[in-house]
């Protein structure tokens with residue numbers, strides 16, 4: 001598998017944490033990026049997040065061009081139906097709800113060309129179900145990026161029984177062009193990464209509930225004992241407790257009792273303790 005050419009133009013739907021990161025890496029690669037966000041304040045915040053990310057990369061010496069030049073390739077779009085037709089790839093990164101994702105993907109499909117690849121960044125939802133309403137499901141797959149997108153090494157490529165091999169091949173080339181590695185997995189609940197990562201995180205929360213150890217000790221157990229780069233509770237804080245809860249609920253329905261969300265996770269989400277983004281989750285980030 002070799003590195004492919006950069007896509008000339010990419011659409012990214014959703015300007016949250018993941019969407020902004022995905023926009024940043026493709027703009028850095030040289031693609032024109034059209035970032036779809038309905039809320040103008042969130043769109044401005046996403047642009048700022050990309051600008052901050054680029055400044056950080058420049059500071060580390062990992063950016064070959066000027067941040068302003070990269071930012072110049074980023075355009076804001078107010079809805080998926082207004083994407084230009086000539087984008088090579090559209091990546092959807094809106095909240096983890098099948099109905100919302102299906103709505104924006106079908107809207108995008110109406111405006112883009114027949115050769116555009118459509119992808120979802122879902123962490124857990126069925127790719128086949130999300131693609132079921134599309135006219136060209138053979139051009140659709142999962143492209144699961146990790147947080148923070150610019151620093152993470154992996155993109156999990158999830159293909160359905162309908163995804164064309166040529167589409168998977170093209171997407172893998174783009175992942176390599178981004179300087180990242182890919183794994184290809186069959187569409188199944190939680191794929192390879194979320195299924196294992198979420199299970200570990202949920203068990204760590206149950207251990208906290210049982211008073212086995214405190215959050216630092218549980219994370220250190222895996223970081224120092226098993227050489228995981230980040231413990232399961234710090235990782236849950238990074239992903240966002242709300243995002244993790246949504247994934248756990250879905251995996252509970254599809255894979256069974258072992259994914260039942262613990263009470264403590266629900267309570268923290270209800271209190272607005274969502275992890276790093278709110279300053280508090282299982283650890284204090286303030």
Ligand code: NAI
Nearest residue numbers: 014015016017018036037038093094095096122123147239
């Ligand atoms: P987020 O909540 O930070 O961002 C979602 C964004 O989508 C928001 O800015 C919202 O305004 C926007 N949005 C909602 N409806 C929209 C619409 N119809 N059109 C355009 N924009 C719309 O969520 P986050 O964390 O970026 O997650 C997005 C997706 O990525 C989810 O499917 C999640 O499961 C997945 N994911 C999240 C990871 C994480 O660590 N947070 C890691 C890997 C995947």
